[in-house]
Amino acid sequence: MKTYMKSLGVMLALCSASPLMAQQKDIKLPPEATEFWEPVPRKVDPGKQNHEAPSDAIVIFDGKNLDSFVSNRDGAPAAWKVENNAMTVNPKSGDIKTKEAFGDMQLHIEWASPTVIKGEGQGRGNSGVLIMGMYEVQVLDSYESRTYSNGQAASIYKQYPPLVNATKAPGEWNTYDIFFTAPRFNKDGMLISPAKVTVIHNGILVQNAVELKGPTEYIGIPNYKAHDEELPFVLQDHGDLVSFRNIWVRRL
Known part of the structure; x- marks a missing residue:
């Protein structure tokens, strides 16, 4: 013992x-x-100037034409105006969408609200970037115009307000760098993991890996429904003369 x-x-x-x-x-x-030596990260040539597309990016709009877009309404050629290396919403012509579909991605896009100021709140320089056609990062002239916080510029519309308001004055170019992780669904259409979005607005982090509650809804509570792994993104015609330029995507 x-x-x-x-x-x-x-x-x-x-x-x-x-x-x-x-x-x-x-x-x-x-x-x-x-320490490990494999795999070796592949080499990418960064843009020579600020916001220039890196070598592995897909250039969606370089200021020349709208060949990468079609009407979101009927698939007809996009009818927005192209001038001075930028595209501008053609009111009542409808939203436009990319011909190419995307899932996880880094999206760079620059936008400017109209210099002629009309309206307030949601009626002032309104547009939007709808990732996969359904998850909206709001575009709005929020420089000196109040609206509901989860509907101002750089908000995840009706879900998350931006951490700060980094909007530039009307006519000045804003930049969005959007990092998007698409939602995952199982074979039965059940949600496995929600979509996540990080947004850098004019170099400032304003959305920090937020988990989306579902597709954007103007009225009501968002709910996920199974969809394709890759879908086009949409630029919104909300009736205001919002302009866009220098749009490129990196698949992640």
């Missing part, structure tokens, strides 16, 4: 000391033990 108790005591002592022993063992590891 004494021998058994002695052995049991030694075992308990070893168990209680095991975290310390593990730490001491880790300290003795050479630096190389926590």
